Amino acid sequence: MSDRAAVTSEETTDKQDAYANFDASADHDAESETEAGIAPSTTGWEWTQDELIAEIRESFALIEPHGPAAAAWFYDHFLGANPRYRKYFSDEPAIQHRRLFQAVQRIVSDLDRLEVFLPYLRRLALRHRKFGLRAAHYQAFGASLMATVANFCGERCTERTIAAWETGYGLVATVMLEAVADADSVAPPYWEAEIIAHEALTGDIARIVARPLEDTRLPSAYQFRAGQYAAVETAALPRVWRDFSFAGQPGNEEIEFHVQLGRAGGVSEVLVRQTAVGDHLRVAEAEGELAFPDPDRVARLLAVAHGTGAAPVYALVADAIAEGDRRPLTVLLVSDGGPHYLAEAFRALADKHGELTIEEIVDDLAAAVVQTHNAATGPGGGCGAVLVGPSAMVDECRSALLTAGVAAEGISSDLFD
Known part of the structure; x- marks a missing residue:
């Protein structure tokens, strides 16, 4: 999906390549x-x-x-x-x-x-x-x-x-x-990156910050957009790449991932449990098209994010604030139990945004999505949406929004499986 600042478990977030996975x-x-x-x-x-x-x-x-x-x-x-x-x-x-x-x-x-x-x-x-x-x-x-x-x-x-x-x-x-x-001819296929910060956000989610190192053969800065993701390879698992979304904003020399503990022996488990400051990663070029619809298309926004899928949404909201985009926006945070790990961080963004509403959803997500859409689509235009999470959740929300009258081109999504 995009520079997915959200790194989730192998079972739900890893993307597989369509062709041969070999080097x-x-x-x-x-x-x-x-x-x-x-x-x-x-x-x-x-x-x-x-x-x-x-x-x-x-x-x-x-x-x-x-x-x-x-x-x-x-x-x-x-x-x-x-x-x-x-x-x-x-x-x-x-x-x-x-x-x-x-x-x-x-x-x-x-x-x-x-x-x-x-x-x-x-x-x-x-x-x-x-x-x-x-x-x-x-x-x-x-x-x-x-x-x-x-x-x-x-x-x-x-x-x-x-x-x-x-x-x-x-x-x-x-x-x-x-x-x-x-x-x-212009950039390497991947960048070596040194981990400069590694901290636990919850018992099974780690925040990892890395600094990409310039390739001496093809010098170029690592570039990405808010909402994108990149494939990551660790030294412990050569030739095994997994996708993680970017949690931080572009425009600096660091990249940030939020990684949720995955299956034993997988890339996520290695990153959360076996990686430390000073270790190196390989990070492929950024991918993904996750984005809010342009202001000339919709006047109100909705984002739905499951678990660490909130990380790329956080990056999109922070980027929107930096760009002066203050359209009314509701973010629905979905977790598998307990408060969402980024809820407080989003509330801090709400203070800067002025038109940002944060809601944590426990059940009946489709109803919450429709209710939010209906409340938002008063005078001033329709609602555009960003959906990030497991395919079943994304499909459920997309179907609810389409039924509610949201145009298909107004929905941007990023799947975890």
């Missing part, structure tokens, strides 16, 4: 030396855009009902053909399979909407830049993709079908590799 920079064989982009299919087929999209979508319709099985089959084929990459994968294959299939679904769905398709591919490529992926890895991935298409389309898979997927995947790979090449 190709560790491989220096002949395959990883291939740097050229993958060209579209050279099978000799001639396509109009409509014909190409139709062929891909018609064949994907045969695969889609078997999504989890197809994703699992793909990874079995990929790792069977490329066993040296197995050590770089996470230990949560079901989540990884789901993320992969969701990415393919989205790409196929957006093939005829380049204004959505191309930015998504670039974001996907930049997200995987920290793994050091190169053209050879995309080629290996593409080979397993073609095998999966052939297997799940069965007798309905023709030479034309494979040629269409090769052409489509060639476009995808070319766009992604070009995005990586552009980014590699």
Whole structure:
């Protein structure tokens, strides 16, 4: 989600990558030396855009009902053909399979909407830049993709079908590799960062402040926006990256995360229990689009945040105050028990804001969301919303807001799972 100042448990906050979770920079064989982009299919087929999209979508319709099985089959084929990459994968294959299939679904769905398709591919490529992926890895991935298409389309898979997927995947790979090449020329894929503060906010939540160190090869300051997040790697768990939101404001030399204790042996547990001042982290470039709607679109705001999901919301509110945005804003804080750990910090922001209301919600969140929206949408315009938390909570709140009349484009969200 965004520079998620909220780091939550592995089970609820960790984001998995859609493609292979491996660090190709560790491989220096002949395959990883291939740097050229993958060209579209050279099978000799001639396509109009409509014909190409139709062929891909018609064949994907045969695969889609078997999504989890197809994703699992793909990874079995990929790792069977490329066993040296197995050590770089996470230990949560079901989540990884789901993320992969969701990415393919989205790409196929957006093939005829380049204004959505191309930015998504670039974001996907930049997200995987920290793994050091190169053209050879995309080629290996593409080979397993073609095998999966052939297997799940069965007798309905023709030479034309494979040629269409090769052409489509060639476009995808070319766009992604070009995005990586552009980014590699101006900034490193991740920054080394030294921890300068580590303190307990509650029994299972730690505040961690780190100072990114400039890369001598590509000197550039670490940059992020309020509401964004970044993937973090610890020395104790090499090649295992987990996403955490930024809790602090941009514009200084420090980054802040609020990390909730996760499963034993996970990145969150390492950060909370096994990390101290002076230790180093790797922090990938900032990602995410979480933001309040612009003032010219809505006059009132609502934010709903679960647990450490309040951290990026806190950063957004602090940034809004700094920018002079004093639109009426209600923040609903949701915790699993007891007072919310950031409630007092938000109340301090309310004194500076002037139009900020803080409420802690124990149950019936959807009703509270609708009530807040209805109370806010008097004269002066509609309500825009930011939702941060587990997918079930976000889906529940989004549905309630849409039913209440909030426009879909007025809702910005960040999922923890």
